Amino acid sequence: MIAVRFFPFAQRERYLKALFFFSLMWLLPGFGGVSSAVASESTAHSEGEFGPLHDWPIIPTAMMLMPDGRVFAYGSNTNGTQGGKMHYVIWDPSMGTGMDAFEVLPNTTDTDIFCAGQAHIPGSGQALILGGDARVNNIRNYANSDVNIFDPATDTLMRQTQSMAFKRWYATAVTLPNGEHAVLGGRNDRFYKGTKKIPATVATFSPIPEVRAVDGSWRTLNSASSDYAYGALGAASWFYPRAWVNPQGNLFILAPNGKMYSLDTSGDGVLTKYSTKIEPSQASLSSVMYAPGKILTIRKYRKAVSVDLNDPVKPAVSAAGYLAKDRQFGTATVLANGQVWVNGGSSTGNDLVGAALDTELWDPDTNTWETVASAATARLYHSASLLLLDGTVITGGGGAQGPLTQLNGEIYYPPYLFKTDGSGEFALRPDIIDAPTTLVNWDQQFSVEASESIARVTLVRAGAVTHAFNQETRFFDLPVSEMANIVTVQSPASPNLAPPGYYLLFVWNASGVPSVARIIQLG
Structure with a gap:
């Protein structure tokens, strides 16, 4: 089965056109074709990558x-x-x-x-x-x-x-x-x-x-x-x-x-x-x-x-x-897997x-930092970054006042979205077939069904970010006792741990690839 990269539609169309063009150019003599060089392995599976810089109608200082x-x-x-x-x-x-x-x-x-x-x-x-x-x-x-x-x-x-x-x-x-x-x-x-x-x-x-x-x-x-x-x-x-x-x-x-x-x-x-x-x-x-x-x-x-x-x-x-x-x-x-990604700054x-284009990833399991993918432009004062339903992060803005007026954004695609073979291709993702559509109480069991066996379920509170601070975000691992297409998990124990509101529910397959999230409400 061929994996298609999971850019939003407009980006995916541009990506496929560019891929076709550069595939042809790569075969031309003198361009470094397959006979003269071996293509370098992608680092997307370990560092993630950024999508194209795109326009915004305003500076997204707050998102x-x-x-x-x-x-x-x-x-x-x-x-x-x-x-x-x-x-x-x-x-x-x-x-x-x-x-x-x-x-x-x-x-x-x-x-x-x-x-x-x-x-x-x-x-x-x-x-x-x-x-x-x-x-x-x-x-x-x-x-x-x-x-x-x-x-x-x-x-x-x-x-x-x-x-x-x-x-x-x-x-x-x-x-x-x-x-x-x-x-x-x-x-x-x-x-x-x-x-x-x-x-x-x-x-x-x-x-x-x-x-x-x-x-x-x-x-x-x-x-x-x-x-x-x-x-x-x-x-x-x-x-x-x-x-x-x-x-x-x-x-x-x-x-x-x-x-x-x-x-x-x-x-x-x-x-x-x-x-x-x-x-x-x-x-x-x-x-x-x-x-x-x-x-x-x-x-x-x-x-x-x-x-x-x-x-x-x-x-x-x-x-x-x-x-x-x-x-x-x-x-x-906070990413969909509980790691913390830090971007921008100077x-x-x-x-x-002193602006930094490269970004950094902290793994709480190993307590280590790793330098990962680089952005196209600086994100300084009045910039913001926000986790989206598909597990990507929109980062944009900066300016008013600032060295650059950033009426633009970029999307960061974390490593968990990619195949691990170095091809740079997006991995096939599980789909959530069924998840709660009504209010979920604290310390309550509920079922989730996916298109393949579920190895992990995570919960991330919907974010509200401005000025280098997202005070709404919280992350939870909901333990899965046994892998299956339908699993039962337990919601966080109390509103002190998970205040009432809206949370992104991700399911993960055995390869460590997440679904697109469903929003559930705790309260």
Whole structure:
């Protein structure tokens, strides 16, 4: 059986045309035909590879995978500049990467959602967008307290009547075990030195977290105020604070200065500082939850650390090796197999001098890093990467402000999609024939059927990524007792481990090749 490469349709058509052309050229004398050289073995099965660079109608600074498999993205106007009336985009990966796969819609909410917080809303399939930018005296990068919801059923962005108590620019939103959302951090007002006509302003921040209830009402956690955990201090801890729900049901907060906190979001809130701390980092370096209660965080000087939150007393810290390159403004993405892929970034900040085109892959089983496929262009500040239903990763954006205005994207095809024979061909994939279509509860058994024997089942929470941080992603291996076309697996044990919402279900064959995912809902 001939394996056809699994590019989306538009890319696949271009690929086949190019393959035909170069196959003919390879046979021509003087071009290095089969009689004069042996074709080199592909490294796609060990390094993965990138698809062609393709255009985007905006800079995708922020991206969310919606329950219907489409990507909701925003970040600039259609000319690639920051602006309060920016557009948002819905991309359908099943239609390929041509411009006809993108729906470009105007933001009519009167909210500048540039650098907002974002999270999925369990049950509704909608996206929650919190705060963002504002102009004061025609100067950008202040903040707003607006609340907006994107509804994929109508592709509309809707301003809500109830706002947050605090203005927030660069805030983090986290889905809680009960379906509520905690929002923390963000800047309130910016520093501005002033002019004769425009008065100076002092930088202020939002050191009190808030919680949005399921009914849309808000409460402030006044007893949990902190400049260090998610306020002005602590090495820019206001800048998209790194926070996740821990296995005990509280928020775990990892500050760039290496200090760690637990936030109980009940009542008025209780903030506790752990005695454990690690090396300092920067707000521009990525962290991601790669396993239940386990975080991979990239610190300064290329050092990676694993933080295990499963001990209720205090986090356990272990070394996770060193990256080959410093990747400020790069993004860590959990793949369908639980490995972590890091792309983009620069050793010199938002600057092309130290920009990295090659990417790196961390294997939690061996605790080792490997340099893998190289991209066509740099991904720096305001870029993002997101796992898709087919197990690939869309990476795009960068700019506004930046050395390049990146109205484009690339798709990374991880090694698990390729045959292992060095041919560079895509492997044949199993198909999911049947999987749950109704709500799955925690600690519940359910059946999955595939087109061939299932060797492994994995679950990855649908992502929401911006500014080097995907706070929604979580990964689970669901043990399979015996290989068969129909297997029974157990969902994660509790909402503390797997908050309610939408998850990508992958099945794997004996060759280690995944299916295209089905979306299931936990709740």
